[in-house]
Amino acid sequence: MEASQLFTRQTKAIAVARRSLLIIESIPGIRYDEIVDVQLGSGELRTGQVIEVGKVMTVVQVFGGVSEVDLLRSKVIYKGETLKLPVSPDILGRIFDGSGYPIDGGPPVVSDSYLDINGIPANPASRIPPAEFIETGISAMDGLNVLVRGQKLPIFSGSGLPHNKIAAQILRQASLKAKSEEFAIVFGAIGVSYDDANYFIENLETTGALSRAVAFINTASSPVIERLSTPRLALTAAEYLAWERDMHVLVILTDITNYCDALRELAAMRGEIPSRRGYPGYMYTDLASLYERAGRIEGREGSVTIMPILTMPDDDITHPIADLTGYITEGQIVLSRALERKRIYPPIDVFLSLSRMMKEGIGEGNTREDHNNVFMQSYAVYAEGNYLREISTVIGSEALSERDKTYLRIADRFEQEFISQSETERRSVEETLNIAWKLFSALPVEDLKLIQQEYIDRYLPKR
Amino acid sequence: MGKIWRISGPVVIAEDMRGSQVYEVVDVGDARLSGEIIGLESDKAVIQVYEDTGGLRVGEPVAGTGEIFTVELGPGMVGNIYDGVQRSLVTMKEEIGDFIARGTRIPALDPDKKWSFTPTVKAGDKVSEGDIIGTVPETGLIEHKIMVPIGMEGTIEGIKEGQFTIRDTIAVLENGGGKKELTMAQRWPARKPRVYKRRFDPEDLLVTGTRIIDYLFPLALGGKASIPGGFGTGKTVNLQQMARWSQTHLNIYVGCGERGNEMADVLHSFKKLKDPATGRMLQEKEIFVANTSNMPVVAREISIFIGITMAEYFRDMGYDVLLVADSTSRWAEAMREIGSRLEETPGEEGFPTYLGSRLSSFYERSGRVECVGSPRRMGSATVIGSVSPPGADFSEPVTQATLRIVDALYSLDVALANKRHFPTINWLQSYSLYADTVDRWWKKVSEEYTYVRNQTLTILQKEADLEEIVRLVGPEALPEDDKLLLLVARMIREDYLMQSAFHPIDTYTDPARNHKMIYVIIKFYEMSRAMVESGALVSDIAGMKLKQRISRMKDIPNEEFDKYIADLLLDIEKSSIHEEGGG
Ligand SMILES: Nc1ncnc2c1ncn2[C@@H]1O[C@H](COP(=O)(O)OP(=O)(O)OP(=O)(O)O)[C@@H](O)[C@H]1O
């Protein structure tokens, strides 16, 4: 019975093959969303997915396109399943492609546990708010835009900006403050160049982190449709390691822009009505189905922290990809071309950057008691200096008062001394906070009104 | 019983569905996913499914329930957390674990919990729809009034006092020979506004504890307001603040298509925080509806109506209820998604043409009313919705449609967010049509309210005008009185308008304290203006100890605050006299 059922779950009755779609006469028992094999006349197999099923006709989207599909000899074989990933602790140290096949020359992962790559939403009542400070060693983050376990915090970059360097630095340096526990790393490369993908793999290799990492690589030359499955495979691996293996997992996904472009391409092929700039109207929900897989769950040891990287077309933060991401993630780290031109590394624009989970992760017991005050005061001082810098471009800095000139200088020093650091420098959060105090000491003490007196007494360097 | 005929995303078409009705709830497929009929055509029904449709097959059964979508109402709601179709997420967690499985049936109200019911009517009393027949102390803050369900009337034949579950009969109603057993629970249709006897204009301040809202752009009990803003501008924090501190009887927080971690944060913080007026745990006056962005899209649409139906139910008990919805844009997007699956002709930016009317069918259910039933009582439902405009561009359809409906607007400003000026409510673009009516309420706090409010708004407006000049000539080139205005405007912004949601004292400001804080700054302005007129330099005024003391007033605990302000005012007074005497 089982075998004959399998046998009948295939058909040659393809009515239409257009763009990436096949319209096929329905046979009984087709499941919405299920995976199919499309066998070409030549015997070549392609994967597809049921995107609409009716009593009469079924629509299948073919990964890799319909070129060479003919209506006489090609065959559609229904698998009865949605896309799944075999999971076991052996996935650590391995490299897979965007369909989940090993590409590191190693054997396939043997497991009897298969997970649906779409995951299952966590019950909001089971989640616990992320709160554990992750020390990245980067001042612009640890001081002002703190990353915590279970957070989703993207890097908004532009083409040619050093997002890969920063992400690699975070991968190398990230650790929990008190414990020196190491993260398991899941890396998802989506439509990036071979070099970019390799940069990360090599980085992991040289630091010896590869043995606690899993990579899913879809390069620019791999099938477009697999750009959609790559992050889902990566996140499924991450969830497995976190929820079933008690690991703290840091997921890097790059580049989300390629992901969204693939989404747009496939939507256009389906003839869907596009929303802003041609991207589908459901892109918010689709991106959320990825990003929301970050978190902490009550009673489970592990955590999933996600750092997606995206390049903003035209450096435009209101572009739908950045915009919708910002609407879902818990803040963003924004890179600035202006700082890059000033040769500031990392060129993090702290005004546009934000970490929304910060308040729980800082202060006494997490970082240091004065952290929140220093954070607020830093923004106030730098914002003031920045504002004066703007107006002084018109009126000249000579027209400013002495007080204003001090602020102007501080803004520059803030960039050079606080934000700027080397690619290999790993600053402790105390060092980061102390740099801020050093800058504050150039100001009249009564200007430090966002800081409690006792911290001023304790931390302000004596002049 | 029908059968699945076609599946496309969350939309399923079923055949053999003759006899069904639009908005009827149906069970879809072998997994019994819950769905709702949104259209009928000969024997086919178009169904929106509230759960993930992956894996469904053509030919699987579709069963009608004969009922339209209703909300289950009764003791056990307060403190609970519901998903978009009113399944209790707390119960779900206990029964099936940490992840949301499809087709799970979870009751909204605990069927086994016993509540203590005290009748307020007796056998022989004639009652009808909406009449209160008894009470249940649901939490320390909410006394649940049990009302005669919609459409029922008659004579009480018997009514019992004691411990009952929501399934037990607590009273029997006799009507022309027929008998009806009443329980403590009832069901109301989600999409239908609850009727009332009379509607009144909102006129009492809804105290939110956020200074700029309460003082400059006040909201009234029964009002409707909107908070639009780009990502990260503070919509969620503002709504959470209102749901935390508002001086209402009950708050309903609807998280619609937003973040799971944020919901976790709200849920956890409400377990720890206390209501400032009563000292009771906030959880005792809160209901949560959480349909996060990774939960099924279609359920977003109904979740908003579930929330507002709950609000009307508690309003009908005579309570002041606040409902906050974050974010109505995600709700609108859900409608867009369904619309496009149905191949409807889209309106602007692909949103359905009925976007505006659907939005108003939600906001219009706010109001201050005399409720149906006896005893006579007034209740109110206030509604605040956030809007998430793409690219923070307010010209988009959802923001624009919302602006035509609401009477108060809290416009959030990306530039302020970048500078970390929170809340980012822009004082030049926000407005409240309730300002004139709640004026009377504020007069009870201070006769000078109108004057101080106007002064504040004027200073801020002038600052914006001067700002343009400063950008051309620099601050030093301004005359002294303008410099002073800039200085005071800055004090207003930094020492008054900026309010940290995370500071234990600053997070909530009661109206009396609110007034005093801004009053001091306005008095300081009057004093220093006199000083400048008699020749003092603004740079000297900027260095005054007095000014520094004002900048610290946010941190002063409530117990010490009145004295702190009294001292400040006294010193301002002294300085003025000194000035006048000296000059
Ligand atoms: N009143 C406030 N006090 C202090 N910080 C605030 C306040 N309001 C907002 N913030 C800060 O701004 C961040 C963003 O706020 P919030 O999450 O409410 O934005 P949002 O408008 O809801 O964004 P999104 O549309 O992406 O959900 C918060 O995480 C917090 O750090």
Ligand SMILES: [Mg+2]
């Ligand atoms: Mg929000």
